[in-house]
Amino acid sequence: MTYALALVLLLLVLPWAGAAVARRLAEALPPWWACWSLTGASVLLAGGTISALVGLFHVPFLASLEHLPLRRVLEVWPTAVPFACAAGLAMFVQLVLLVRRWLKHRSLLKRAWLVVEEGTGDGDLLVVPGADVDAFALPAYRGHRGRVVVTSGMMRALKAGEREVLLAHERAHLAGRHHLLSAVVDLAAVVHPAVRSLREALTFHLERWADEAAAAVVGDRRTAAVAIARAALAGSSRGRAEGYPLLSVTSGPVPRRVKALLLPEPAAPQGCVRWVGAMGMAVVVAAVALGSLALAYGLHEYVEHAARQLLGEPSGCSGVWGVVETLFGSGARR
Template structure:
């Protein structure tokens, strides 16, 4: 097998770098959807190429091992490389299982906080200031009394509009897909974080359109974040980025700005197809001898 089988991992690093630049002036909705698709495609290719490498371990088992030194056979992948690929594949599967289980348990816990009323709202008598969109059929919004006491009437409208946007656009599915991709391929963790950030930005923009005041939404985001995490004053780059974006005009960039990441995903698909053809050729040669 040629170098093509290793390229999806290298191109994943390039995808992260190009995606960061492409997302700067594009609408959050386009970025969230586009980066999710890119992450899933890159992770699928990465897992496929690891599988091709790991499956070459089979040529060390009888009866195939007896033909290792016959002329005319494709050069086998070094054993240590195949073992590393198998280990990475297993590690990714474990990370994926753990992420899915954690999300499932979190959603169950949130749904157990109470049954929503006609407005699709659950008010939990908790001191911790939180508001979260709880997915389900139908989904609902969970907000705590701790947060309600922190916000005034218009700020509460902003929070509800923000969380309704998460439910309406099913952001939990997009963020879950990006997280699954990063679990399989840890090189995509920055893309996972970018999808989560831009999903919040998307909901911020929806709230700003609904209430008609970007400054109010910016103040509400900062106020809610500081109430939830007082240590934000020492960090919190994501929230700071959201507030800064709301201080500027709404972005109107379209999908065309994501042409760079799309081109890299196409390249990843092409090299993965090449690796698949090479793997089939190697497997066919060995099976004819077995």
């Protein structure tokens, strides 16, 4: 079963390559496209990892369905049970970490709302008194609709036109429901560490998305760039609930964002460019996920084939499965 193990390990390592490709392609796309591409890639890579673990975990179970005694299974694949136990343990740890991460998100969001409860509201704007200079988009929570939170210190630090940029930026976060994309990628990063780099890339592109929306609202890209630079220089995060990934105008690599705003507005890919880029990312990233699903199915078919061999029944394998029989058979006999 050497080849099966090598295939499993390969599919668990491939997400690192998939994440690198997704980041590179996102750099060539406008912010909206980049954000959705990174989110989709994160889900596919995490799903592929889980599929590979499931495929390894259910081999003994499938053997029992074929009425194979455990002793006979271990004769053919001595490490089947240890590998299955390791895969089951990995999935259990992932589940615990996912639940803990989700609960932490909810807890910190609750704390964030408690921190700003003394603010005064005007529509979707919530101004919090204090000397801290900060602004962020606070998602909806338990009947409270999403609000743009700005400290009075930040309001004083910016001019009237710059405040308009700031509010438009944070409103873009709320309107685009960027916190959901951020949460999805954050949870996917728990499943496989390769996705963590996509989480950092997504933060940058979400801020770029909001930057472009703010520039469109004020109609002046240079004013938007100056406002974001000034807000970042004056900003702080001491007033936030510590640890919560709030989307803020001061987040991400601000110099890169300002430089992008001083360039012409990025155009959405058109025609062949759009489809080639989309298909390129889809093929590379989906290959990881589909490969993992194919592994799960392949292991199921292999157990069925092995069961027939051990029980002395004709396997009926030919063609591609004849090659599989040769590979897995040689691995099993080693």
